[in-house]
Amino acid sequence: MLSKNRIKYINSLKVKKYRQLHEAFVVEGAKSVLELLDSDFQIEFVLVTQEFQQKYSSILTRHNVALETVTTADLEGLGSFQTNDSCLAVTKTKENAFLSPSTGEYMLVLDDVRDPGNLGTIIRVADWYGISKIVCSRDTTDVYNPKVIAAAKGSFTRVSLYYTDLTQYFDKINDGKRQVIGAFLGGDSLYQFQYPANGGIIVMGNESSGISGQVGQFVTDKIMIPRFGAAESLNVGIATAVMLDNMRRQVPL
Amino acid sequence: MLSKNRIKYINSLKVKKYRQLHEAFVVEGAKSVLELLDSDFQIEFVLVTQEFQQKYSSILTRHNVALETVTTADLEGLGSFQTNDSCLAVTKTKENAFLSPSTGEYMLVLDDVRDPGNLGTIIRVADWYGISKIVCSRDTTDVYNPKVIAAAKGSFTRVSLYYTDLTQYFDKINDGKRQVIGAFLGGDSLYQFQYPANGGIIVMGNESSGISGQVGQFVTDKIMIPRFGAAESLNVGIATAVMLDNMRRQVPL
Numbered sequence: 001m002l003s004k005n006r007i008k009y010i011n012s013l014k015v016k017k018y019r020q021l022h023e024a025f026v027v028e029g030a031k032s033v034l035e036l037l038d039s040d041f042q043i044e045f046v047l048v049t050q051e052f053q054q055k056y057s058s059i060l061t062r063h064n065v066a067l068e069t070v071t072t073a074d075l076e077g078l079g080s081f082q083t084n085d086s087c088l089a090v091t092k093t094k095e096n097a098f099l100s101p102s103t104g105e106y107m108l109v110l111d112d113v114r115d116p117g118n119l120g121t122i123i124r125v126a127d128w129y130g131i132s133k134i135v136c137s138r139d140t141t142d143v144y145n146p147k148v149i150a151a152a153k154g155s156f157t158r159v160s161l162y163y164t165d166l167t168q169y170f171d172k173i174n175d176g177k178r179q180v181i182g183a184f185l186g187g188d189s190l191y192q193f194q195y196p197a198n199g200g201i202i203v204m205g206n207e208s209s210g211i212s213g214q215v216g217q218f219v220t221d222k223i224m225i226p227r228f229g230a231a232e233s234l235n236v237g238i239a240t241a242v243m244l245d246n247m248r249r250q251v252p253l
Numbered sequence: 254m255l256s257k258n259r260i261k262y263i264n265s266l267k268v269k270k271y272r273q274l275h276e277a278f279v280v281e282g283a284k285s286v287l288e289l290l291d292s293d294f295q296i297e298f299v300l301v302t303q304e305f306q307q308k309y310s311s312i313l314t315r316h317n318v319a320l321e322t323v324t325t326a327d328l329e330g331l332g333s334f335q336t337n338d339s340c341l342a343v344t345k346t347k348e349n350a351f352l353s354p355s356t357g358e359y360m361l362v363l364d365d366v367r368d369p370g371n372l373g374t375i376i377r378v379a380d381w382y383g384i385s386k387i388v389c390s391r392d393t394t395d396v397y398n399p400k401v402i403a404a405a406k407g408s409f410t411r412v413s414l415y416y417t418d419l420t421q422y423f424d425k426i427n428d429g430k431r432q433v434i435g436a437f438l439g440g441d442s443l444y445q446f447q448y449p450a451n452g453g454i455i456v457m458g459n460e461s462s463g464i465s466g467q468v469g470q471f472v473t474d475k476i477m478i479p480r481f482g483a484a485e486s487l488n489v490g491i492a493t494a495v496m497l498d499n500m501r502r503q504v505p506l
Contacts, residue, residue: 130481228383238494
């Protein structure tokens with residue numbers, strides 16, 4: 001039976017402060033946990049229903065993780081989402097390790113993306129378009145927030161994030177050799193833009209205020225997704241997908 | 254002071270059955286209500302805070318709507334969203350009127366899009382790319398759901414929706430002159446596809462199961478957004494944006 005201490009521990013990980021203290025986070029649902037098992041994340045333990053355990057016994061045995069069998073009611077009481085009826089993993093977070101684009105590589109930079117659903121969507125979209133590095137401003141929402149992990153649909157296991165002060169970051173990596181492409185309302189048309197064949201950085205801004213002035217000074221190419229109707233703006237997850245789709249049409253992997 | 258009957262009425266409109274009974278729905282927040290005032294929707298009444306009323310007095314007077322001044326606490330108690338601190342409108346729904354694409358026009362068809370956030374996003378994206386008609390299967394989520402209206406960010410005032418049986422619909426409008434382009438995992442590459450210059454229909458499917466077999470038989474062109482990484486799928490709102498962006502690059506308005 002699930003101990004009170006374990007319940008308390010899992011619940012504490014809904015809060016960023018405790019995720020940082022314990023260097024751990026929660027992954028819910030079959031799909032995400034199965035992708036987690038195939039990743040290099042260090043898993044503390046997995047709670048599984050008997051049904052899930054039987055269905056995936058060979059995978060679970062192969063990965064040799066600490067398992068505890070629980071009821072569906074246990075899982076629903078614990079998780080952030082009512083739909084989880086199969087499993088929940090507690091996993092070590094990764095170090096906040098420096099990232100920069102290799103030669104020829106495209107990388108994303110996020111300037112204060114605050115909504116967890118948006119960050120999760122951006123991670124999933126990045127993974128789809130073969131982007132594996134995202135550098136985030138310190139105020140960008142925490143990747144280990146359960147809503148980010150849920151929206152990222154397992155892609156968080158393949159995309160690395162690095163949180164830092166973006167001004168200092170650009171000062172450090174800016175060698176004048178890389179184009180920094182920023183999505184701006186009022187920028188040049190994306191449809192006329194030629195993405196550099198040797199890679200670069202694509203910057204996406206905050207949901208309300210876009211890219212900040214401080215970060216904007218490092219942008220070499222201000223680009224706007226052409227608008228044909230009357231909507232005032234696009235959601236930042238949508239805009240990221242369109243920017244990356246246009247990039248990959250020109251610069252496939 | 255807000256009457257108990259009015260509170261009860263507004264709360265009832267969170268439920269589809271009562272929206273259909275009263276032929277009315279709720280719009281929350283300054284931006285959406287201001288766009289609503291500029292639309293041809295028939296407004297029953299608007300609840301406003303004193304601050305909002307003063308800030309927008311000329312607009313409110315010009316539109317001659319029934320106003321009631323309320324407190325922020327009233328609004329927060331009523332709405333579906335905690336962030337609304339300005340206004341709330343109750344508005345007549347529109348008739349479920351038949352829609353079909355005019356010559357040269359592009360139209361969207363949604364086959365069982367169930368998530369309100371996704372439908373709202375699709376409406377906003379359609380509005381951005383100059384698409385004003387969406388035909389939905391009967392099981393597609395209700396456009397007047399508060400979460401759809403919130404995610405659509407005012408674009409619901411410019412994009413019309415028609416709910417119908419899609420098989421009967423395609424049987425009716427199918428004159429062999431229009432291409433029906435469907436987003437399918439495993440379809441032909443979007444990057445090689447030439448969108449018809451004379452318009453057409455773009456079909457997007459359900460979040461889990463994609464386009465159904467019944468609707469798929471009317472699709473003339475099965476298209477897939479090229480994938481470069483390992484994510485299993487894209488969110489349907491994201492996929493709609495990428496399909497429309499590629500279309501508009503070739504067939505601008």
